[in-house]
Amino acid sequence: MPIDIKQTPNLIKARSRLHQQVLILHDEIAIPERLRQVAAGKHYFIKTYGCQANVRDEETMRGLLEAAGFKPTDHEREADLVILNTCAVRENAEDKVFGQVGVLKGIKQVNKDLVVAIGGCMVQQAHIVTDMIDKYKHVDLMFGTHNIHQLLDLLDEVYATKTRVVSIPSLTSESHEALPAKRLHRFKAFVNIMYGCDKFCTYCIVPYTRGRERSRPVADILNECRQLVRDGYQEITLLGQNVNAYGKDKGDGYDFAALLEDVAKTGIARLRFTTSHPWDFSLRMIEVIAKYPNIMKAIHLPVQSGNNGILRLMGRRYTRESYLRLVASMRTAMPNLALTTDIIVGFPNETETQFNDTLSLVREVGYDGAFTFIYSPRVGTPASRMIDNVTPELKHQWFDQLVKEVEASAQIRADALVGQTLKVLVDGVSKRNDKVLSGYSEGNKLVHFIGDETLIGSIVNVKITSSHLYSVHGDLV
Ligand code: SAH
Ligand code: SF4
Ligand code: F3S
Numbered sequence: 039m040p041i042d043i044k045q046t047p048n049l050i051k052a053r054s055r056l057h058q059q060v061l062i063l064h065d066e067i068a069i070p071e072r073l074r075q076v077a078a079g080k081h082y083f084i085k086t087y088g089c090q091a092n093v094r095d096e097e098t099m100r101g102l103l104e105a106a107g108f109k110p111t112d113h114e115r116e117a118d119l120v121i122l123n124t125c126a127v128r129e130n131a132e133d134k135v136f137g138q139v140g141v142l143k144g145i146k147q148v149n150k151d152l153v154v155a156i157g158g159c160m161v162q163q164a165h166i167v168t169d170m171i172d173k174y175k176h177v178d179l180m181f182g183t184h185n186i187h188q189l190l191d192l193l194d195e196v197y198a199t200k201t202r203v204v205s206i207p208s209l210t211s212e213s214h215e216a217l218p219a220k221r222l223h224r225f226k227a228f229v230n231i232m233y234g235c236d237k238f239c240t241y242c243i244v245p246y247t248r249g250r251e252r253s254r255p256v257a258d259i260l261n262e263c264r265q266l267v268r269d270g271y272q273e274i275t276l277l278g279q280n281v282n283a284y285g286k287d288k289g290d291g292y293d294f295a296a297l298l299e300d301v302a303k304t305g306i307a308r309l310r311f312t313t314s315h316p317w318d319f320s321l322r323m324i325e326v327i328a329k330y331p332n333i334m335k336a337i338h339l340p341v342q343s344g345n346n347g348i349l350r351l352m353g354r355r356y357t358r359e360s361y362l363r364l365v366a367s368m369r370t371a372m373p374n375l376a377l378t379t380d381i382i383v384g385f386p387n388e389t390e391t392q393f394n395d396t397l398s399l400v401r402e403v404g405y406d407g408a409f410t411f412i413y414s415p416r417v418g419t420p421a422s423r424m425i426d427n428v429t430p431e432l433k434h435q436w437f438d439q440l441v442k443e444v445e446a447s448a449q450i451r452a453d454a455l456v457g458q459t460l461k462v463l464v465d466g467v468s469k470r471n472d473k474v475l476s477g478y479s480e481g482n483k484l485v486h487f488i489g490d491e492t493l494i495g496s497i498v499n500v501k502i503t504s505s506h507l508y509s510v511h512g513d514l515v
Pocket of ligand 1: 235
């Protein structure tokens with residue numbers, strides 16, 4: 039099959055933070071007439087890996103595909119079009135995608151007309167794209183994180199010309215505010231407030247795959263939130279790699295604290311946000327979170343390490359002490375605050391003493407939970423060029439130790455909920471027992487209780503009677 043390579047990603051370009059003009063557009067996207075005819079009767083399947091940014095992108099892809107007339111299916115073997123929406127944050131995320139690309143090769147041998155597309159962060163990397171072009175010839179389309187708005191035009195070309203298409207810009211030139219979205223959830227919604235990341239933590243690929251920090255216009259964010267409230271949504275989660283930096287790129291003084299306050303005033307029942315970077319977390323933000331009852335008292339505050347030497351090598355811009363001070367200010371303002379975090383073990387040349395600092399920090403903070411990762415070198419990042427003397431065996435041993443410490447901390451926090459009455463947004467029936475309902479507390483704890491299905495989508499009071507590591511049980515009040 040012929041191939042049309044329009045643009046391939048370039049790391050040096052992606053790293054540049056030159057102030058290229060990003061055009062903000064509010065026009066609706068044009069749907070190619072030829073694609074409408076192709077789409078009639080066809081089914082699509084999207085598999086998303088990675089973080090909430092990708093989940094929100096999937097909603098946009100669904101919105102576009104359905105606007106063109108494609109119908110969704112839950113079974114990839116019944117699909118005419120499969121999109122893998124990929125993540126590049128660690129090697130195991132990429133391995134999963136390569137495995138799935140292999141599975142699709144098998145499916146395509148049976149269903150010759152299957153169109154396979156790959157988008158997301160993984161294909162923002164040149165070495166991956168080269169591999170896909172050379173070795174995975176059944177992949178028909180590769181598109182990136184900066185040009186999702188072109189998805190329909192690119193698919194149109196694939197279908198009409200029977201050509202493989204590669205179109206992966208390294209920079210954003212246009213930001214489309216009026217893209218359709220098919221939301222995945224009926225009463226909980228993700229709202230992007232900014233794209234990209236400028237922090238360049240030395241281990242991380244995200245600033246390269248997602249580009250520079252771009253805050254969405256506040257009017258567009260508030261309109262989207264107000265519409266969600268009108269549509270009956272109960273919970274909004276504001277999304278960004280580093281939400282606390284909202285507005286910094288615009289420099290008009292309107293910051294994340296101001297935005298949080300304005301979104302809280304839309305009257306949404308529950309407001310959350312993720313992810314927070316300790317560097318940009320101001321005291322004013324803490325005040326706003328504490329002041330509004332509809333802003334949930336749950337903060338995901340990645341620490342990555344408890345050792346100052348490692349934090350410096352990671353380029354995290356805070357120390358153990360300043361992180362602990364920030365946590366103390368939060369706890370003073372919000373005594374019931376639930377805190378979660380991300381931690382990396384086995385950064386190049388980490389020592390036992392340095393690792394122990396992470397363990398002691400976990401104990402000191404008392405997290406409600408944590409995502410823990412073994413360091414994974416990412417092509418092109420500064421950390422990947424460091425010589426690493428720590429053996430994989432030792433890293434795994436530390437990882438197991440860390441998981442135990444996190445679990446001990448989470449168990450203490452969960453036990454403390456017993457006897458309390460929590461407000462729970464009911465999500466649905468429990469996966470394990472259809473007489474049991476499940477939902478999340480304000481502190482983001484999974485709560486199970488016996489109740490009627492009609493409660494799904496509402497907020498109820500549940501008195502907690504027992505606790506487990508990742509969930510608590512209780513009785514409807
Ligand atoms: N912007 C968010 C999330 C980034 S990715 C933040 O800064 O918190 C989510 C988590 O993946 C990070 O917090 C970090 O703990 C982990 N991570 C990122 N790069 C990694 C790497 N190369 N190896 C292992 N874990 C990594
Ligand atoms: Fe990656 Fe750091 Fe940006 Fe988070 S803040 S996305 S860890 S570079
Ligand atoms: Fe993965 Fe990209 Fe998110 S690398 S974690 S999907 S921003």
